[in-house]
Amino acid sequence: MTSFVRQLNMYGFHKVVHMDAGLPKADSQVNCVEFQHENFQRAQPHLLGLIRRKVSVSRGVEEGGQVSQVLIQVSHVRGWQDSSNLKLMALCR
Numbered sequence: 319m320t321s322f323v324r325q326l327n328m329y330g331f332h333k334v335v336h337m338d339a340g341l342p343k344a345d346s347q348v349n350c351v352e353f354q355h356e357n358f359q360r361a362q363p364h365l366l367g368l369i370r371r372k373v374s375v376s377r378g379v380e381e382g383g384q385v386s387q388v389l390i391q392v393s394h395v396r397g398w399q400d401s402s403n404l405k406l407m408a409l410c411r
Contacts, residue, residue, distance in 0.1 A: 323351075328371050331355045 323333075334352040357365040 326353050
């Protein structure tokens with residue numbers, strides 16, 4: 319159960335706390351735990367695609383660094399492509 323709750327939290331689900339939480343419960347409600355997510359709604363299956371796993375801060379920083387490196391490489395390739403296009407146009411003239 320602990321692992322399942324951890325997975326729910328990683329996807330943005332939150333435990334529902336009822337107003338009567340401090341009151342004694344009936345035997346049938348002792349192990350009842352309820353979670354909610356704003357995009358998990360009955361008869362709204364199109365919202366399910368919006369439920370995504372949260373990215374940890376350290377992982378996000380690492381992926382952000384990789385993305386910036388790729389963007390730099392793309393910039394270099396575009397520059398090379400532009401200069402090649404200019405050379406090709408000059409040869410065509």
